[in-house]
Amino acid sequence: MICIEGLQKHFDAVAAVDGLDFDVPDGQVTGLLGPNGAGKTTTLRMLYGLMRCDRGHMEVDGVDVVRDPQGAQACMGILPDSRGLYPRLTAREHLRYFGQLHGVDKASLEARIDRLIHNLDMGGIADRRTEGFSQGERVKVALGRALVHDPNTVLLDEPTNGLDVMGTRAMRTIIRQMRAAGKCVLFSSHIMQEVSALCDRIVIISAGRIVAQGTPEDLLEQSGHDTLEDAFVTLTGIDEVAR
Amino acid sequence: MNAVFTVLRKELIDGLRDRRSMMSAILFPMIGPLLISFMATTATELQRKSHDVKIPIVGAEQAPGLVNWIERRGYQVVEGPLDPEAAVRDGAVDFVLIVPEDFASNLTKAHTAVIKLVLDGTKKDAVASISHAYGLVEGYGHMMGRLRLIARGISPQIGRPITVEEVDIASERQRAAHFMIFIPMYLILAAFITGMNLAVDTTAGERERQSLEPLLINPVSRLSLLLGKWLSAVVFSCAGVVLTMASLVLAMRRVSWQELGIQLNLGAPEVAGVLLATLPLAFFASGAQVLVSSFARSFKEAQTYISLMVIVPMAPSIIAQLYSLGNEWWMAPIPVLGQQVLMTEVISGEPVSLLSYAATGLSSLVLGLLCVWITARLFTRENVVFGR
Numbered sequence: 001m002i003c004i005e006g007l008q009k010h011f012d013a014v015a016a017v018d019g020l021d022f023d024v025p026d027g028q029v030t031g032l033l034g035p036n037g038a039g040k041t042t043t044l045r046m047l048y049g050l051m052r053c054d055r056g057h058m059e060v061d062g063v064d065v066v067r068d069p070q071g072a073q074a075c076m077g078i079l080p081d082s083r084g085l086y087p088r089l090t091a092r093e094h095l096r097y098f099g100q101l102h103g104v105d106k107a108s109l110e111a112r113i114d115r116l117i118h119n120l121d122m123g124g125i126a127d128r129r130t131e132g133f134s135q136g137e138r139v140k141v142a143l144g145r146a147l148v149h150d151p152n153t154v155l156l157d158e159p160t161n162g163l164d165v166m167g168t169r170a171m172r173t174i175i176r177q178m179r180a181a182g183k184c185v186l187f188s189s190h191i192m193q194e195v196s197a198l199c200d201r202i203v204i205i206s207a208g209r210i211v212a213q214g215t216p217e218d219l220l221e222q223s224g225h226d227t228l229e230d231a232f233v234t235l236t237g238i239d240e241v242a243r
Numbered sequence: 244m245n246a247v248f249t250v251l252r253k254e255l256i257d258g259l260r261d262r263r264s265m266m267s268a269i270l271f272p273m274i275g276p277l278l279i280s281f282m283a284t285t286a287t288e289l290q291r292k293s294h295d296v297k298i299p300i301v302g303a304e305q306a307p308g309l310v311n312w313i314e315r316r317g318y319q320v321v322e323g324p325l326d327p328e329a330a331v332r333d334g335a336v337d338f339v340l341i342v343p344e345d346f347a348s349n350l351t352k353a354h355t356a357v358i359k360l361v362l363d364g365t366k367k368d369a370v371a372s373i374s375h376a377y378g379l380v381e382g383y384g385h386m387m388g389r390l391r392l393i394a395r396g397i398s399p400q401i402g403r404p405i406t407v408e409e410v411d412i413a414s415e416r417q418r419a420a421h422f423m424i425f426i427p428m429y430l431i432l433a434a435f436i437t438g439m440n441l442a443v444d445t446t447a448g449e450r451e452r453q454s455l456e457p458l459l460i461n462p463v464s465r466l467s468l469l470l471g472k473w474l475s476a477v478v479f480s481c482a483g484v485v486l487t488m489a490s491l492v493l494a495m496r497r498v499s500w501q502e503l504g505i506q507l508n509l510g511a512p513e514v515a516g517v518l519l520a521t522l523p524l525a526f527f528a529s530g531a532q533v534l535v536s537s538f539a540r541s542f543k544e545a546q547t548y549i550s551l552m553v554i555v556p557m558a559p560s561i562i563a564q565l566y567s568l569g570n571e572w573w574m575a576p577i578p579v580l581g582q583q584v585l586m587t588e589v590i591s592g593e594p595v596s597l598l599s600y601a602a603t604g605l606s607s608l609v610l611g612l613l614c615v616w617i618t619a620r621l622f623t624r625e626n627v628v629f630g631r
Contacts, residue, residue: 048460049460050456050459050460050625050628051625052625070463070464071462073460073461073462074462076460078457078460080456080460082453082456082457083453083457084449084452084453084454084455084456084457085452085454086452086454088257088260089253089257093253093256097249097253098461100245100246101246101249101250101461101462101463102461102462103246103462129260142457145457
């Protein structure tokens, strides 16, 4: 469960995030949708405690992010914007390193790593060094190390970026599995089809403000269009800029 | 505390698998012995050369007294070449002494007799043997002068109003320490260079390969992360210093120091003392490198800064040598300079108090920790984390 109230962030004179209010409930997949530069990554970075907000309140599973960033980080699994790996470590060692940093005890850590390697279909690459991994393999490792401590809340920043068709499908399966397990999933994207294929709820932001939120059906109704893509274009006001 | 060990273990594994890190940690210690062997061999050669000097004389039959004088001093007199100048120019001989035909008659008449010394002033490697020849002829001349005065009933002392007597208070071991001045230098460099790759790779490298953001998301304090990274560089640096010391000792065992007139005692206590003096420098060296690297956006940038930085810690010791400062109390806590003073004392065989070790070591540890703490503070800043 994530609660965000009145979130604001300025870079110099530019308002990157300008008063966001939304909740992300457990057992649902929520999509943070918006064009490039809308403030999605900045919002997530504030939520996982690497950026300070100028104003506002954020809670993850009841933990205040600003007051106790480490406490909040402990309940979150995060696939951030940059997902660099250590080329000289194996996939399994990545998962182990992050599990240890999260303080997962030795006995359950190895079992959890094995289960994740199975779930993410990483059996073939688990004990290879990550140097030379394909984009899809790299994202799997990055996702694996984000989930190794079995977090209740999962933040994914453009998780399908750079993935091919098979990779994208695999990622969707994983996200659906997490929903089935009752987790709170928030992912950001600028691709309409992806969000519509997965999300129970959608939050559309543009220029740091929420322009619409609700179920996909709600959004169609609000915009008066038949397809979500048209709805997205109208709601974010991209078409006005284009004209 | 657990997180520190987790990071330390991961960085050590990473470093051991990194060819670049291992190269600098192993290659640097191997170059030292080569330098020593080269220096010692050259020095021994020069020494030997000056003893084996053959004295080529043209017209030796004119000056049997001089020949006798030279031969009694262990040198060999040989027949000079027919064309002395050509022989010196071609490098067949370093110099030639020419005794003119009027030499004997000038001596008998108590005039000043001339002996020509043909040499090439541009040949630096001939300087030693030429000065030997010069000294021999001068010495013979002085002796003849004294004999002339005595023959006239005058004390030779009349003609020598002043004489200089050298009192060299440097012990043989101190002279050895002077000769060995590069050992402290080399060990100090080892502390800086062998851990450098890890210090850079774990900070600037982490940012370059975009793994810094995922790492910082973990619920671990910045200080714990950086302590682990710092300690991994310290481990490499210490291993590098020990390896360097070991290979230097092995190399020096093979040099015949007696021949160089140097008494070099590098036994277990001295080796232990030198290591005790140098190892804490790793704390400071790695700390400073971690701090500097955190300003760099890429591995290459960090390396540029750090190679420049190696000169900064060297500055105090270079200044101290230029002004030949001795051992002052304020030197101990200055990293590098403190270590250098300590090591020079140990190698000279002077007693070193535990307090000096403590002052030097603790200061490096504290300054290293301070660097790590500042870096940890920097890593909370958004522009440092995201490299903007």
